[in-house]
Amino acid sequence: MQATGKKAILVGGGPVHYGLLRTALAAGYDLLFAVDGGGKPLADLGYQPQFLLGDFDSLPLSYQNELAAKGVQVLRYQQEKDWTDLELALNQIAAQQCHTMLVFGALGGRLDHTLVNISLMYRMEQSGTELVLIGDEQAVTLMTGQGRIRIFPFPGGHFSLLPYPFNAQGVSIWGAKYPLERATLELGSTRGIHNEFLTGPVEVELEAGSLLIIVEGLRHCPEGRTLFQRLPR
Numbered sequence: 273m274q275a276t277g278k279k280a281i282l283v284g285g286g287p288v289h290y291g292l293l294r295t296a297l298a299a300g301y302d303l304l305f306a307v308d309g310g311g312k313p314l315a316d317l318g319y320q321p322q323f324l325l326g327d328f329d330s331l332p333l334s335y336q337n338e339l340a341a342k343g344v345q346v347l348r349y350q351q352e353k354d355w356t357d358l359e360l361a362l363n364q365i366a367a368q369q370c371h372t373m374l375v376f377g378a379l380g381g382r383l384d385h386t387l388v389n390i391s392l393m394y395r396m397e398q399s400g401t402e403l404v405l406i407g408d409e410q411a412v413t414l415m416t417g418q419g420r421i422r423i424f425p426f427p428g429g430h431f432s433l434l435p436y437p438f439n440a441q442g443v444s445i446w447g448a449k450y451p452l453e454r455a456t457l458e459l460g461s462t463r464g465i466h467n468e469f470l471t472g473p474v475e476v477e478l479e480a481g482s483l484l485i486i487v488e489g490l491r492h493c494p495e496g497r498t499l500f501q502r503l504p505r
Contacts, residue, residue, distance in 0.1 A: 277371030278302040283321075284358055284377035285309025285330045286385070287408035291495035293317070296374050303370055306344075307361045310377050311335050320344060325361045327351040358389060362396060372402050379407030390414075394437060394482065404500055409490050411499050416482040420503040423476065423485065425469030428492030433457060433464030433476065434484040442479025447472055454479070475503070 280303040281296055290313065297304075297319055306314050308326030312335050324331075324339050325347040340346050349360065358378060365373060373396070378389040393403045393414045404413045414436070415421060423431055433443065435457045445452040449468040457464050467474075476485060487499055 278369055279372045280305060280365045280368075280370035280374070282307060282358075282361055282365065282373060282375045282378075283310035283314055284361075284375065285326075285381075286377040287380040288313050288377045289406055289408045289490050289493070290317070292406055292411075292490070292493065292497070292499075293376050295496050295498075296376075303365060303368060305361055305365055306339070307357045307377075311339055313377070315339060323347060323361075323364065325349070325364065326357045327353070356385065356388065358385075359392060362392060366396065366399065366401055371400060373404070375403055375405045377407070378405045379410050379412065390436070390484070397482075402502065406499075407490070409488065411487045411490060413485050413500050414482060415476075415478045415485065418479060418505050419483075420475065420477045420505050421485060422501040422503055423469075423474040423487060424498050424501070425471075425473065426489075426493045426497055429487060429489040430466055430468050431474065431488065432466055432484075432486045434486065435459045435461070435464070436482060436484045438481045440478055440481040440483040442477070443483065444477040445474065447474040457483070477505075 279301050281301045282305040284307040304321040306321040306324045309330035311324050311331050314321055315335055320342050321344055324344045327349045379386055396403050397414050397416050439459055440457040442454045443452055443457050444454055
């Protein structure tokens with residue numbers, strides 16, 4: 273994904289693709305943020321986040337103590353609250369002028385959490401913040417309004433385009449098995465499900481509306497790969 277402004281990496285408590293997390297960490301960041309159980313993979317990989325946030329129902333006490341002893345700023349919340357730990361963390365990061373966020377551990381696991389995390393992408397996109405959610409098997413990003421994105425292939429991977437939360441208009445696909453030219457994808461239609469890579473990157477363009485780009489098969493994705501790149505229109 274092309275950086276616009278400051279870049280943040282956030283690690284939550286869901287399933288994590290360790291290879292892609294190591295790749296993102298090695299590429300550099302302006303802010304590293306752990307959400308509850310997400311403190312464990314960062315500590316295990318030898319990284320120290322600037323912030324650790326949560327109600328700490330999923331991070332062992334030994335990790336909490338270790339990170340706090342190293343000077344990590346701990347933001348502690350009650351378990352009974354009106355917002356998820358991830359939403360609270362995204363608000364904290366957005367306040368620090370981070371306009372690109374890679375969010376690990378926010379897909380898979382509980383369906384309700386996965387769905388609300390996807391909905392948070394729309395709110396953040398409307399405020400000018402680009403999110404990529406990366407699980408251990410899927411990665412998701414969102415385009416709204418006019419946009420163009422490049423998807424990088426890997427063996428065993430495939431991708432889908434889903435209108436969300438509105439219809440997607442003027443959708444074009446180049447470089448994939450099933451191309452498309454200025455089509456409308458309607459909310460509730462399955463037309464954009466399961467497209468396949470050929471030999472090179474795929475480009476997707478959107479003229480209006482909003483569109484989820486979902487890459488599947490990350491268990492086959494080797495370390496060192498980039499998944500998405502935002503392109504100028």
